[in-house]
Amino acid sequence: MSALPSIAGSSRVTTQSYDVVVVGAGFAGMYMLHKLRGQGFSVRVYEQGGDVGGTWYWNRYPGARCDVESMQYSYSFSEELQQEWDWSERYAPQPEILRYANHVADRFKLRPDIQLDTRVDRAQFDEGANSWSVTTSDGNTVVARYIVLATGCLSNARMPDIKGLADFKGKVYHTGHWPHERIDFTGQRVGVIGTGSSAIQSVPVIAEQASHLTVFQRTANFSIPAWNAALTSEEREAFRAKYPDIRRFAREVSRNGIYTEVPDKGALDDGDSERRARYEARWSRGGLTFMSVYNNLALDKAANDTAADFVREKIAEIVKDPGTARLLQPNNHPIGSKRICIDTDYFATFNRPNVTLVDIKSNPIVEILPNAVRTRDKEYEVDALVLATGFDAMTGSVAKIDIRGCNGQTLNQKWTEGPKTYLGLMSAGFPNLFIITGPGSPSVLSNMIVSIEQHVDWITDCVTYMRERDIETMEAKQDAEDTWVAHVNEVAHTTLYPQANSWYMGANIPGKPQIFMPYIGGVALYRQTCNDVAAKGYEGFTMTAVEQPRKVAAS
Numbered sequence: 001m002s003a004l005p006s007i008a009g010s011s012r013v014t015t016q017s018y019d020v021v022v023v024g025a026g027f028a029g030m031y032m033l034h035k036l037r038g039q040g041f042s043v044r045v046y047e048q049g050g051d052v053g054g055t056w057y058w059n060r061y062p063g064a065r066c067d068v069e070s071m072q073y074s075y076s077f078s079e080e081l082q083q084e085w086d087w088s089e090r091y092a093p094q095p096e097i098l099r100y101a102n103h104v105a106d107r108f109k110l111r112p113d114i115q116l117d118t119r120v121d122r123a124q125f126d127e128g129a130n131s132w133s134v135t136t137s138d139g140n141t142v143v144a145r146y147i148v149l150a151t152g153c154l155s156n157a158r159m160p161d162i163k164g165l166a167d168f169k170g171k172v173y174h175t176g177h178w179p180h181e182r183i184d185f186t187g188q189r190v191g192v193i194g195t196g197s198s199a200i201q202s203v204p205v206i207a208e209q210a211s212h213l214t215v216f217q218r219t220a221n222f223s224i225p226a227w228n229a230a231l232t233s234e235e236r237e238a239f240r241a242k243y244p245d246i247r248r249f250a251r252e253v254s255r256n257g258i259y260t261e262v263p264d265k266g267a268l269d270d271g272d273s274e275r276r277a278r279y280e281a282r283w284s285r286g287g288l289t290f291m292s293v294y295n296n297l298a299l300d301k302a303a304n305d306t307a308a309d310f311v312r313e314k315i316a317e318i319v320k321d322p323g324t325a326r327l328l329q330p331n332n333h334p335i336g337s338k339r340i341c342i343d344t345d346y347f348a349t350f351n352r353p354n355v356t357l358v359d360i361k362s363n364p365i366v367e368i369l370p371n372a373v374r375t376r377d378k379e380y381e382v383d384a385l386v387l388a389t390g391f392d393a394m395t396g397s398v399a400k401i402d403i404r405g406c407n408g409q410t411l412n413q414k415w416t417e418g419p420k421t422y423l424g425l426m427s428a429g430f431p432n433l434f435i436i437t438g439p440g441s442p443s444v445l446s447n448m449i450v451s452i453e454q455h456v457d458w459i460t461d462c463v464t465y466m467r468e469r470d471i472e473t474m475e476a477k478q479d480a481e482d483t484w485v486a487h488v489n490e491v492a493h494t495t496l497y498p499q500a501n502s503w504y505m506g507a508n509i510p511g512k513p514q515i516f517m518p519y520i521g522g523v524a525l526y527r528q529t530c531n532d533v534a535a536k537g538y539e540g541f542t543m544t545a546v547e548q549p550r551k552v553a554a555s
């Protein structure tokens, strides 16, 4: 801990002071701490959970694993770390990713600066002192020059508002808030509500335990096989030898932070048999790169239809009952316009005699009874309920903090019509407040660790630049923000993404403004934009030096 020079002498300060408060100890918060500390900043990290790991601390449901391959879904900032950590499978399961997060915390001696079981409830900018007062759930208030929200994009689990849920007699689990002890569904009748990524991962595992599993589906989703397998030491070594190229490609060339071939043509440039052969090859390889077969699948509906038709045909081949197969075939959104899922035997699970699919679009859930889910047409008796109902994505965890910037304005007031940021990193009126993988940045459209590292590096460079020049505050300029928000929106609407009612659009949360939140321009282009902004002396931001009145622009 160190006192801020300009704050420490103030009589108003009765609390501890840090250069930076970081909220959240997932991959973003941990790397932010490591990087800032390396530059000599004093940092306090607050984490509401009982340990580090974020997503991988909370999401312990059966079958939880990453869907970006582990050799790429891992930090690149330390050569030693990436050479020494052995991923056991192509897509590591949640316990292993959590062990990795804990290893990082220990290896880089992060724990002394992380306060666990402590929620940040309030952050208020003091315009006189140019600092943030941060109040936590243990009743303390600390002061920091900067606050960094590393609160996660998928960290605010969404509880569905279903009549009678509170009176259900059995156990209710949310995939995003799974208990720490092993849950065994053996002999139980289980209901899973929701069919997004978490359901797609957990349904095949729960089906093996439950005496009967009923899956309540509102929207069918596209899913590609993972073909998960153990990684051999030869495979790991081959990958590690290529790490410099793979990591550089992910950062500087790719759109989504994943190493893959760059497609050189559109789907309609190939004839039917050639196209089918390409889709077959990618299906056999499995994983997220399915969408990189052609360069126009996210742009051209006719091209997209060829990929969507291919996956629908695969579902019909796998699922024996034609009625169930039809229900599982997504038909209300272009493939990829919702986060594409990666599965192990999801569709085949519906061939099991102990699994039933219920279409709650045509036959909605009316209420939860003490021992059953009642739809309009029928009652389904269940002993336990699994809510795989997702998250209030990208803004949910930020919105839970009472953040007050200049003139007492709250961030929630400012974002009433949807989140507004410059580069996804800052929001005008909230000086010295940074967001990692915030709305307006590639974020959830990418391999998140690539995007996290880019933001952390940029923020660290930025605050180091400010310290070297005695600059006390930095704030996004309103016109730069407006231009960026318009750009994010415009780019989104050149693609098929806004055609889906997705959580990218906020469509899964009743009353949430519907705008496309992440930046779709691609991580390589985005990185270049951020670097250019920094090279031009942080163009689009107002910087104010020590002793100067606020709002004297440096750029």
Ligand SMILES: Cc1cc2nc3c(=O)[nH]c(=O)nc-3n(C[C@H](O)[C@H](O)[C@H](O)COP(=O)(O)OP(=O)(O)OC[C@H]3O[C@@H](n4cnc5c(N)ncnc54)[C@H](O)[C@@H]3O)c2cc1C
Pocket: 023, 024, 025, 026, 027, 028, 029, 046, 047, 048, 049, 053, 054, 055, 056, 057, 059, 064, 065, 066, 067, 068, 073, 118, 119, 120, 121, 150, 151, 152, 153, 154, 155, 198, 397, 400, 401, 436, 437, 446, 447, 448, 449, 452
């Ligand atoms: C099941 C699942 C699988 C995923 N798989 C992948 C994948 O394969 N590839 C990929 O790129 N991404 C994946 N993601 C996205 C994943 O969230 C990111 O990859 C990454 O883990 C995010 O790290 P983070 O540190 O930004 O956020 P998080 O891991 O969400 O951590 C944020 C932390 O902030 C804490 N926090 C929030 N608010 C407060 C507060 N007010 N006070 C104190 N603490 C607070 C939370 O408790 C949480 O621990 C997946 C997400 C889920 C849910």
